[in-house]
Amino acid sequence: xxxxxxxxxxxxxxxxxxxxxxxxxxxxxxxxxxxxxxxxxxxxxxxxxxxxxxxxxxxxxxxxxxxxxxxxxxxxxxxxxxxxxxxxxxxxxxxxxxxxxxxxxxxxxx
Numbered sequence: 001x002x003x004x005x006x007x008x009x010x011x012x013x014x015x016x017x018x019x020x021x022x023x024x025x026x027x028x029x030x031x032x033x034x035x036x037x038x039x040x041x042x043x044x045x046x047x048x049x050x051x052x053x054x055x056x057x058x059x060x061x062x063x064x065x066x067x068x069x070x071x072x073x074x075x076x077x078x079x080x081x082x083x084x085x086x087x088x089x090x091x092x093x094x095x096x097x098x099x100x101x102x103x104x105x106x107x108x109x110x
Contacts, residue, residue, distance in 0.1 A: 001061065005057075005061065008054075008057070009054045009057060009058055012050050012051065012053055012054030012057070013050070013051055013054045015047070015050045016046075016047040016048065016049070016050030016051035016052075016054065017047065017051070018047070019043045019044065019046050019047030019050060020043070020044050020047030020048065020051075021047075022039075022043045022047075023039040023040055023042065023043030023044030023045075023047060024039065024040075024044065025039070026038060026039030026043060027039035027040055027044075031100050032097075032098065032099045032100045033092050033097050033098075033099070034089065034092065034097075034099055035100075037085055037088060037089060037092075040081075040085075041081050041082065041084075041085035044081075045077060045078065045081040045082075048077055049074060049077065049078065052070050052073055052074040052077070053074070055067070055070045056070040056071055056074070
């Protein structure tokens with residue numbers, strides 16, 4: 001395996017780990033539900049996508065054909081994460097979940 005390819009794989013895994021860490025910290029530290037929803041849906045999804053892209057490249061290079069398992073996992077991740085976040089936000093709005101003063105409401109007002 002060429003050195004530049006190993007560097008690319010390492011960069012993708014490190015980027016994915018960093019983005020997942022940022023999403024996890026956001027989930028723990030942000031003040032209300034609506035802000036916390038961004039951590040796992042944005043940064044963690046991109047972090048998982050970067051790790052899965054590195055996995056796709058590695059196993060495709062090893063076997064000589066496209067790794068379909070990781071490709072399907074990535075597709076499933078990118079489809080279900082936004083839908084799940086949307087459903088959680090709609091449920092929170094329906095239940096009138098408390099938000100802090102700086103969180104904007106649906107119409108852009110505080």
